[in-house]
Amino acid sequence: MIDSTISSFPLIGLVLLLGLAIGSFLNVVIHRIPRGESVVRPGSRCPACGHRVRPGDNIPVIGYLRLRGRCRDCGAAISRRYPLVEMLTGIIFVAIAIKSGLTIDAALEAIFASAMIALIFTDAREQLLPDVITCPLLLFTLLAAAWRGGWGEPVAYPFDLSLVFATESETGFPAMRAAIVGGLLIAAAVPSFWLIDRLDIFLFNKYHDWQTETDSTRQLTAEEETAIASYEHQDRRMKRLAMAIAIVSSLLWVTLALRLGNHDPLAWKGAWSGLTGAVTGALVGALPLWWLRTGYYLVRGVEGLGLGDVKLMAGIGAFLGWQGALCILLISSIAGSLVGLWMMRTSTARLATAIPFGCFLGSAALAMLLKQIIWLAA
Numbered sequence: 001m002i003d004s005t006i007s008s009f010p011l012i013g014l015v016l017l018l019g020l021a022i023g024s025f026l027n028v029v030i031h032r033i034p035r036g037e038s039v040v041r042p043g044s045r046c047p048a049c050g051h052r053v054r055p056g057d058n059i060p061v062i063g064y065l066r067l068r069g070r071c072r073d074c075g076a077a078i079s080r081r082y083p084l085v086e087m088l089t090g091i092i093f094v095a096i097a098i099k100s101g102l103t104i105d106a107a108l109e110a111i112f113a114s115a116m117i118a119l120i121f122t123d124a125r126e127q128l129l130p131d132v133i134t135c136p137l138l139l140f141t142l143l144a145a146a147w148r149g150g151w152g153e154p155v156a157y158p159f160d161l162s163l164v165f166a167t168e169s170e171t172g173f174p175a176m177r178a179a180i181v182g183g184l185l186i187a188a189a190v191p192s193f194w195l196i197d198r199l200d201i202f203l204f205n206k207y208h209d210w211q212t213e214t215d216s217t218r219q220l221t222a223e224e225e226t227a228i229a230s231y232e233h234q235d236r237r238m239k240r241l242a243m244a245i246a247i248v249s250s251l252l253w254v255t256l257a258l259r260l261g262n263h264d265p266l267a268w269k270g271a272w273s274g275l276t277g278a279v280t281g282a283l284v285g286a287l288p289l290w291w292l293r294t295g296y297y298l299v300r301g302v303e304g305l306g307l308g309d310v311k312l313m314a315g316i317g318a319f320l321g322w323q324g325a326l327c328i329l330l331i332s333s334i335a336g337s338l339v340g341l342w343m344m345r346t347s348t349a350r351l352a353t354a355i356p357f358g359c360f361l362g363s364a365a366l367a368m369l370l371k372q373i374i375w376l377a378a
Contacts, residue, residue: 011102012094019093020060022114023086029118030085033133034126036230048076060086081121089117092366095373108144109369112137112319116362119312123358129308131193132238134315139189139246141318142278146182146253149274178272179257185279187250190243193311196290200307204297278318285317285325286310309357316365324368331367332360 028039031047044053051073057063064083071078092113100106115137123129257268289310296304317325340355367374 012097015093015097015102016090019090019110020086022093022110023089023117024058024060024082026089026114026118026121027082027085029133030081030121030125033118033130033234034122034128036232036234046071046074046076049074060090081125085117085121089114092117092370095370099370099373105148108148111140112144113366113369115140115315116366120359120362123308123356123362127306127356129306129312129358131235131308131311134308134311135190135193135239135242136245137315138193138282138311138318139186139242139249141282141315142186142189142275143249145274145278145281145318146271147274149270149272149277176258178268179254182257182272182275183250183254185275186253187246190239190246192314193239196307196310203294277321281317281320281322281325282314283317284322285313285329288329289313305357309361312358312361316361320365320368324365328361328364328368331364332357335364336360 025039028044032039042052044058045051046053048071051071053063054072057067057072059066061083064078067078069078069080070076093110096106096109096113100109115133119129119133122133289305293303293305293307293310296302313325313329316328320328336355336357339360343355
């Protein structure tokens, strides 16, 4: 259902400007996260010469046009990705606002869409879906599902795990059980990523690609070793921070469920249904890809699918539900196959050529999120 509250040009303009600004930040994320660099410090600089970008040149889209796509100091070409990400983010923000209005639901959808954009372009550029983004994404989607289920539009799922914990009273809400189990589900979001990593080490005796270098004469350069060390340090720090946020969120859930569950049982039954439904969606989204990845590796001895794709689908399934996860898996698989066949016909690509599947998963997730707008435009 399209929201009619945001129809004036000034409001749409403000949302567009916000999207452009967020898109500018996403460009920083896309460039720096794979290198293990901070997205806060230092300020924006030219990747070629290192000169600081002037404030006037850093205006989204306009700065790129003013500079005609080249650095003011060294003349190096600026990637077209920068204005593309900014414009794409702005357009998606406007579409979300038109669909959902200026609501908390719209803000949650905008955060989810921003994560998808960052992951799509990072995967396209580096063939990498960093845990720094996918791990917090899963935690965010679980909390967002609880919020949307309890205070927003109820989300329909095939079954409600609250029935397992429900009392005989049709109107009563099992606050204690929901508090304990819900808190455990939220707190387990981050350790689940560690478990997936450990399973890779257990099954394949490796995790990172550089740990299975087939060419014994190939030595990592100093820059590669520095980048790897920096990325792993950033990854460990992020997981510790995410774990702390997960524990705080879990305790907050427990507190609210115990204090408010019996006073507003309908809202908390909705929140519980949203949380358990998100867990169902995460499992439906991630498990098929993990089984496919594991089976392919055991049969062929090589990776056919990245572990980041599994983690990405966990977050997508948690936010869009199990039905959305299945649709996204189908759409992205067909799109990826068609693109792979096209590449084989038009270039030197082979069956073993790696294709950034996360691009298709993220794009399909955005399409599913905005399907109402897409259908209206069509």
